[in-house]
Amino acid sequence: xxxxxxxxxxxxxxxxxxxxxxxxxxxxxxxxxxxxxxxxxxxxxxxxxxxxxxxxxxxxxxxxxxxxxxxxxxxxxxxxxxxxxxxxxxxxxxxxxxxxxxxxxxxxxxxxxxxxxxxxxxxxxxxxxxxxxxxxxxxxxxxxxxxxxxxxxxxxxxxxxxxxxxxxxxxxxxxxxxxxxxxxxxxxxxxxxxxxxxxxxxxxxxxxxxxxxxxxxxxxxxxxxxxxxxxxxxxxxxxxxxxxxxxxxxxxxxxxxxxxx
Amino acid sequence: xxxxxxxxxxxxxxxxxxxxxxxxxxxxxxxxxxxxxxxxxxxxxxxxxxxxxxxxxxxxxxxxxxxxxxxxxxxxxxxxxxxxxxxxxxxxxxxxxxxxxxxxxxxxxxxxxxxxxxxxxxxxxxxxxxxxxxxxxxxxxxxxxxxxxxxxxxxxxxxxxxxxxxxxxxxxxxxxxxxxxxxxxxxxxxxxxxxxxxxxxxxxxxxxxxxxxxxxxxxxxxxxxxxxxxxxxxxxxxxxxxxxxxxxxxxxxxxxxxxxxxxxxxxxxxxxxxxxxxxxxxxxxxxxxxxxxxxxxxxxxxxxxxxxxxxxxxxxxxxxxxxxxxxxxxxxxxxxxxxxxxxxxxxxxxxxxxxxx
Numbered sequence: 101x102x103x104x105x106x107x108x109x110x111x112x113x114x115x116x117x118x119x120x121x122x123x124x125x126x127x128x129x130x131x132x133x134x135x136x137x138x139x140x141x142x143x144x145x146x147x148x149x150x151x152x153x154x155x156x157x158x159x160x161x162x163x164x165x166x167x168x169x170x171x172x173x174x175x176x177x178x179x180x181x182x183x184x185x186x187x188x189x190x191x192x193x194x195x196x197x198x199x200x201x202x203x204x205x206x207x208x209x210x211x212x213x214x215x216x217x218x219x220x221x222x223x224x225x226x227x228x229x230x231x232x233x234x235x236x237x238x239x240x241x242x243x244x245x246x247x248x249x250x251x252x253x254x255x256x257x258x259x260x261x262x263x264x265x266x267x268x269x270x271x272x273x274x275x276x277x278x279x280x281x282x283x284x285x286x287x288x289x290x291x292x293x294x295x296x297x298x299x300x301x302x303x304x305x306x307x308x309x310x311x312x313x314x315x316x317x318x319x320x321x322x323x324x325x326x327x328x329x330x331x332x333x334x335x336x337x338x339x340x341x342x343x344x345x346x347x348x349x350x351x352x353x354x355x356x357x358x359x360x361x
Numbered sequence: 362x363x364x365x366x367x368x369x370x371x372x373x374x375x376x377x378x379x380x381x382x383x384x385x386x387x388x389x390x391x392x393x394x395x396x397x398x399x400x401x402x403x404x405x406x407x408x409x410x411x412x413x414x415x416x417x418x419x420x421x422x423x424x425x426x427x428x429x430x431x432x433x434x435x436x437x438x439x440x441x442x443x444x445x446x447x448x449x450x451x452x453x454x455x456x457x458x459x460x461x462x463x464x465x466x467x468x469x470x471x472x473x474x475x476x477x478x479x480x481x482x483x484x485x486x487x488x489x490x491x492x493x494x495x496x497x498x499x500x501x502x503x504x505x506x507x508x509x510x511x512x513x514x515x516x517x518x519x520x521x522x523x524x525x526x527x528x529x530x531x532x533x534x535x536x537x538x539x540x541x542x543x544x545x546x547x548x549x550x551x552x553x554x555x556x557x558x559x560x561x562x563x564x565x566x567x568x569x570x571x572x573x574x575x576x577x578x579x580x581x582x583x584x585x586x587x588x589x590x591x592x593x594x595x596x597x598x599x600x601x602x603x604x605x606x607x608x609x610x611x612x613x614x615x616x617x618x619x620x621x622x623x624x625x626x627x628x629x630x631x632x633x634x635x636x637x638x639x640x641x642x643x644x645x646x647x648x649x650x651x652x653x654x655x656x657x658x659x660x661x662x663x664x665x666x667x668x669x670x671x672x673x674x675x676x677x678x679x680x681x682x683x684x685x686x687x688x689x690x691x692x693x694x695x696x697x698x699x700x701x702x703x704x705x706x707x708x709x710x711x712x713x714x715x716x717x718x
Contacts, residue, residue: 150571181573189571195564197691198557206561209554210573216582219553220546230554273573 102127102163103277103309104149104185109158109173111144111333118144120333121158126277131303131310133320135344136330137353142313143190145330146281149311150187151177165276182210186275188266190282190313196255200246200265201237203254207272208233237272244268244298260291264298271302278302280312284319292316296323321345329353368696376541383537396601397645398533402540403597405637408621409547409630410590415619416628416691417551418583419563420489421497423615427504428477428588429595430511430610435473436596437524437605438517439464445526452522453515466530470539470596477592478585480507485584489577504612512607523606530600539597543590548630550586559583563628624680625687632689639688647672 108121119141126132134142147153149160154174162172164183172180186207195203211233212219214226241247246268249257257265263283270278283299284292296319303310314320320327321341329337329344331353337344344350386398407425414422443463446455464472488499511518518524530536550556558579561569570576599605617640625636647669654664663671680688 152567152570176575177567177570178573178575181571187571189568193565193568193571195561195568197564198560202557202560205554206557206569206574207572209558209561212554214554216550216553216555216586219555220550222549222553226553233554269572 101167102161104163104311105161106145106149107159107161109145109148109155109160111141111148111153112156117333119148119330122330122333122335124328124335124338126309126311128309129303129307130325131299131312131323133324133327134311134313134330135315135317135320135327139332140330141333142330143281146187146279146313149180150185150279151175151180162277178210181273181275184274184276185279186270186273186277187279188263188270188281188283190285192262192266194254194262194266194269196253198254199251200254200257201241201250203265203269204237204241204272205233207269208237210273240268240272260287263287263295267298267302271306274306275308277309277311280310280314282313282315284314284316287316289318292319295319299323364697371696371699379541380534380537383533387533395531395533397642399536399601401638401641402533402536403594403601404617404621404641405634406540406543406597407591407594408618408625408633408637409543410587410594411615411618412622412625412627412630412633413547413550413559413583413587413590416622416626416633417556417559417563418580420580420583421493422500422584422587423497423612423619424481424484424500424504424588425591425618426610426612426614427507428481428591429598429614430504430507430605430607431477431480431588432470432473432592432595432597433599433605433610434511434518434524435476435592436466436469436599437527439469439472440466440528440600441524441526442528449524449526450516450519453520455519456516459517466528466596466600470593473596474589474592477595478589481585481588482581485581489580489584501612501615504610504615508607508610508612511610518607521607523604523608525604527600527603527605529603530597536597536601539593543593544630544634547590551630555579555582560628620677623687624677626689626691627687628691629687629689629693631694632687632692635688643676644669644673 102125105125106122108123109119110117110121111119122145124132124134134145136142144153148155151172151174159171159173162170162183162185164170170183172183195206198206212229214223214229218226238247241250244264246261246265249261254262254265267280267283280299284295287295299310299312300323302308324341327339327341327344328335329347329350336349336353337347339347383398386395390398407429411425414420438459439462441449443461446460484500484503488496488503491499512521514520551559558569558574561572561574562576562579566576595610602609621636621640622633623636624639625634626632650664650669650672651666652664654661
């Protein structure tokens with residue numbers, strides 16, 4: 101059963117076609133990677149899925165936990181998040197001046213049923229919801245070893261921890277589908293290895309489906325069940341890691357053409 | 362838990378002490394001091410309201426004067442005793458639909474706040490799609506529109522003549538209670554999940570949206586809450602002055618509150634309270650600069666009416682230069698910090714010094 105399916109989504113900015121008729125599907129519990137050289141349109145594809153951009157044409161379909169097929173094309177990012185799609189960003193977008201704890205607590209806001217009056221007056225219904233949210237955030241932060249750092253400002257964390265926190269914050273929204281935009285950017289090989297293990301671990305622990313953009317080929321090849329390759333907005337290849345590694349078009353896109361050939 | 366109890370106890374003691382002070386001011390001080398204290402508290406209410414949109418949600422909105430005018434006029438129109446109304450509305454008779462509606466001050470304040478919130482909703486729907494300077498200009502414009510509508514709706518607002526004979530609110534204790542309630546409600550709001558959502562929008566709109574926070578809903582909500590308290594503050598202001606006049610609510614009035622929240626710290630509730638006291642009292646006590654001054658038989662030429670504003674501006678510039686984030690920044694006064702400070706006053710300063718580097 102697929103969780104996410106895009107039907108030929110195209111994004112055009114003026115005369116530039118950033119993504120051309122992208123058709124992907126991501127099945128439940130899979131880890132799927134989207135790779136491609138810089139400017140290939142990977143982040144644009146993410147932005148279309150999460151509602152930041154409305155595709156020029158094509159539709160995005162999402163299947164929720166109950167198995168309902170939902171057309172999420174051009175929905176508001178906040179509504180898409182509420183349906184169970186969480187994401188991280190290529191250039192970390194934490195709430196910098198807020199604490200680690202607050203960063204993660206904010207992700208619980210979308211599950212809040214109490215209205216602002218009940219929240220302001222701290223009525224029992226709201227307090228109960230809040231206590232539950234607090235307990236779940238505490239559990240989450242402890243499980244990823246960020247509990248000791250909960251009162252630190254997000255911007256005070258070292259770079260690797262910030263990346264980590266961004267994923268944790270996305271997890272706190274209790275997603276079904278997690279989109280990771282270059283989670284290993286700027287990490288050294290050891291950190292990348294840890295991240296690989298972490299992604300696998302959360303996939304299994306929270307029963308997630310993961311769709312990620314990444315440039316670290318070690319990570320991509322090791323972790324992905326399937327890979328899509330974009331170049332100048334076109335899908336030039338798709339398949340399992342083995343076949344992608346040997347695909348001539350992919351090699352050409354990354355390394356360029358040999359003039360003598 | 363014990364810490365929580367201790368803090369609550371300290372808060373209650375502080376409230377009782379402050380109420381005692383308010384009572385003392387009311388009974389023992391002259392009208393001038395009472396006026397300044399009242400003004401401080403009303404400005405604190407409006408500063409707090411402005412801090413919601415500007416400090417916590419991070420939206421640069423400058424409509425406070427307009428929302429104050431709404432609150433003040435509701436109080437003005439409905440609290441003047443029915444018998445006195447023909448005397449007030451001597452140029453254009455009052456609209457018969459409202460001429461017999463009388464409200465006590467408390468009800469009028471709430472109605473004024475709600476009306477301001479409703480107007481904020483109507484304005485906010487188109488305007489809150491704007492960002493930064495554009496939002497500031499649009500809200501400023503709407504604030505002027507409110508004032509101009511009031512100036513021209515003579516049969517309701519008595520137009521440019523203003524409304525006189527509003528039963529004056531001359532009790533420091535009542536205004537103190539209103540300020541206290543506002544302070545508590547806003548503190549509770551900011552410490553709730555909604556407050557966190559507001560801060561998330563301030564920090565990063567795109568990330569907030571990706572975390573499921575509906576930007577438009579939350580911005581509009583904050584704008585309405587802000588307008589509500591501005592309306593209450595405006596109503597108290599009208600009642601304090603005893604008259605309302607469209608010229609009281611020129612857009613320049615908004616800058617007073619901008620000053621208060623910038624000085625106190627954008628995104629700090631206690632900072633706004635502090636800012637309100639400093640700005641209001643500062644403007645009063647700098648009046649020495651407005652008086653002519655003679656030194657060694659020579660009149661110092663600068664000391665003339667208006668010079669205090671120059672001095673005030675200079676002080677502000679220093680403040681902005683050295684405390685770029687205002688006095689409190691986004692920090693709050695807490696009892697924990699206060700107790701720590703009392704225990705180790707010196708450590709506090711050295712730590713602060715190290716922190717600044």
